[in-house]
Amino acid sequence: MSSETHKTHLNASHAKQWLQKQLHKVGDIEERELKNQEDHALLLYFKSMCDPVVVNEDLINRFYELNSLKIYEEFIRSFPSTIEPAEESELMRNMLRGCVVVFIQDRVLLFDAVLINAGDIQPASTENVIQGPDDSFTENIEVNLNLIRHRYQTANLKSEFMTVGKISQTRIIILYDVTKADESVLEELRKRLSELKSDIVQSASEIERHTMHPQLRLFPTLMLTERPDRTVMNISQGKVAVLVDSTGYAILLPAIFNDFFTAMDDKIQLPPIGWFLKGIRYIALFVTVLMPSLYVAFTSYNPEILKMQITLLIAGSRATVPYPSFFEVIFMLLAMEFLTEASVRLPKAIGQTACVVGGLILGTAATEAGLVSNIMIILVAAVAVTNFVIPINMMSSGIRVTKYIFILLATFFGLVGIVLGVVATIMYLTSLRSFGKPYLKMFAVEWSNKGDQQSG
Structure with missing residues (x-):
């Protein structure tokens, strides 16, 4: 032997x-x-x-x-x-x-006596990848801890067990690398979890909602993920992961704005391709937020900025529309929101079919009836597609709400309102903190071993 x-x-x-x-x-x-x-x-x-x-x-x-x-x-x-x-x-x-x-x-x-839970693992459903591992967390906290420890085999990975919820008594595990995590972040996390007064805690989203400060905000300052590989990558960068029993998601903190535009494929692709894909997502961010408001501003307030041919094209397309561009944009965007929500709530067997058919009929009928312009149909389709380019659904939902604020600014103040809105949004993002770390730290040095550099 x-x-x-x-x-x-x-x-x-x-x-x-x-x-x-x-x-x-x-x-x-x-x-x-x-x-x-x-x-x-x-x-x-x-x-x-x-x-x-x-x-x-x-x-x-x-x-x-x-x-x-x-x-x-x-x-x-x-x-x-x-x-x-x-x-x-x-x-x-x-x-x-x-x-x-x-x-x-x-x-x-x-x-x-190695434990392998291959039979309980399902493919990721909300964070898809083209290459790389495709497993996801389960609703069993022990299995989730096993998935992480198999990928992060070091004694520096510490685990702290806590219980939240007076009635549900939900188990949670705080995971971090003791050599990289910021102790101030850990202390703040323990404090917020100990102050959680909810009777029933059944999901990671509830803990995320109760521990984020301020609670009234448009953009998430904590990240929910169903992928063990993303969790392990963030722990190796000095962040803290929180596993919650009976839910297939982990909470990652602190989270910066750039984290929500990073897909796991970016780490697998060649560096120039990864940079290109991330650039595409930021372009999609500006398109989905600003395109509807720019349409309102250029149509109703500042048509002289565009070339004469484009201005006449838009005016000709809107010749039969009986109301201002603001109502046209709001009508079509709300119709798109209804279809999106229906696709989520309907059974999977009929959800996609019903929404595709409903979207085609609605767009065709509204255009032929002269209620909306042809350009508006193109604009709504572009906004819908670019909104879904954002990899993390939490950020995608916040962006969906933000574009309506810009539409209101464009309706009342035109192009000046859009510029002021962009400045105000940047100032708002700059003022946000995720467990004391600056939210708009765009370029975190991921290869550093210092936890405070990684957790920002």
Whole structure:
């Protein structure tokens, strides 16, 4: 066996003390002490990484059945995957992989009991990727912790368990890399969670809503994600993840504005392609926010800015429209919002078909009846498509509301109102903070090891 080839062995008491020091503030560590008359053994393992059936059947039950430490040790060594580590780093590395550390007298053994939850994992539904892993979180918090630890195998990943909700008693886990996370962010998070007074907590969205400051805002300052790979990437950048039982989403904090425009494909593509894709998303942001308001401003207030041919084209298209451009834009955008909500609420079997047919009939009939212009149909389609380019749905919803504010500004003040709205929006984003970190820190240095640089 491989364990017999080692010339030196770890001292059991020293190894135990070293492990307890390394695993400080790790909430999912399990320590089982086995006693049978004069015999004594100790098991140390990660609950989220080890199969409880294997641990109970092959380690705990066998200890009481064999009635001899010598026979028990020989039984454990009989497994091909059992090893006797020669150094402490090997001990920790195998624990993080899913091994149980077995202390028998002065011996330290590693028993392979890795837990694999492949059957419970479903593909991601709201954050799709073209390349890369396609698994997502489940509604079981233990499975979610297992998915993260399989990807982030270091003792620096700490886990703190808490309970929120007076009636629901919902379990949550705070995950962070102790060498990279900002302690001030952790303290603020613990404080806000302890002040959460809700009786029932059933989803990560409720915790996100109650812990974000200020609560009346248009843009999210925390991120919800269903992807373990995005969670691991953010933890490696010094951020904090919060897992919530009975929900398939994790909360990532602090979150900056740029995070909501980053897709996981950007990390897999070649750098120039990743930059191009992110640039496309920012262009889509300006199109979906400003295009309807610019249409109102150029049509009703400042037609002289456009070329004569474009001005005449718009005027000819609107010749049969009996009301101002403001009502035309609001009517079509609200119709688009109705179709979007219907596609979400209807059963999947008929939702897409009903919305496509409804959109075609509505657009064609409104144009032929002279209620809206042909250019307005093109504009609404462009706004709808560019709004869905934003990868994170939380930000996409905030952008959907923001464009109506710009339409109102364009209606009352024209192009000047749009310019003032852009300035006010930038000032508003600059004033926002996510757990004390500046929200509009656009270019975070992701390869730095300093947590305060990453968590902004």
